[in-house]
Amino acid sequence: MSTERPIRVVCVDDNRLVVEAMRQVIDLDPGMECVGCFHEADHLSDEIERLRPDVLLLDMKMPGRDPVEALREVSRRFPQVRxxxxxxxxxxxxxxxxxxxxxxxxxxxxxxxxxxxxxxRGAGRPAREVSA
Structure with missing residues (x-):
């Protein structure tokens, strides 16, 4: 049995059904834990600071704050978050x-x-480029 802690994931998508489906799938995997779900990027950096995820799943098209700008800020402030x-x-x-x-x-x-x-899983292991 592995003693590694689960990969902590935050999901952000304006579609509530998509976010809930992501959460359910992630939580079914014993190597992962969904620690937060949000429907906008308006306060994303504050939530990242509070929740300390390893991986952020982010939709690119949402109302409110531009997700690309939010991603830039998260990448600058929390370079360890993939x-x-x-x-x-x-x-x-x-x-x-x-x-x-x-x-x-x-x-x-x-x-x-x-x-x-x-x-x-790939993003949870640092220093790798992820593509699918």
Whole structure:
């Protein structure tokens, strides 16, 4: 049995059903723990500071604060937090913007649960680029 602590994950998406599905899938994996779910990026840095996740799953298109700006701030203030952008936007400019803002990975929201879990596992191990 492993003595490693679970990978702590925060999920941010304006779609409440998506966030709840992410939470349920993450919590079913014994190597992961969803420590927070949010529907906007307005106070994301404060929540990251409070919850201390290892991995952030972040939607790229939400009302309120621009997720790219929130990602830049999180990357600057909390470089140890690895961010995976989960988005329905699949164009190259969205991928480039996410990477430039500090994302370590980019997943299309296509319902591929295994790709999401694999990306979280990869991001939970520092110094790796995550792709799925």
């Amino acid at each position: 961010t995976i952008v989960c988005s329905g936007l699949s164009d190259q400019s969205a991928v480039t913007a996410a990477r430039e803002a500090g994302a370590c990975g980019y997943l299309e929201k296509d319902g591929n649960v295994m790709a999401m879990l694999d990306a979280i």
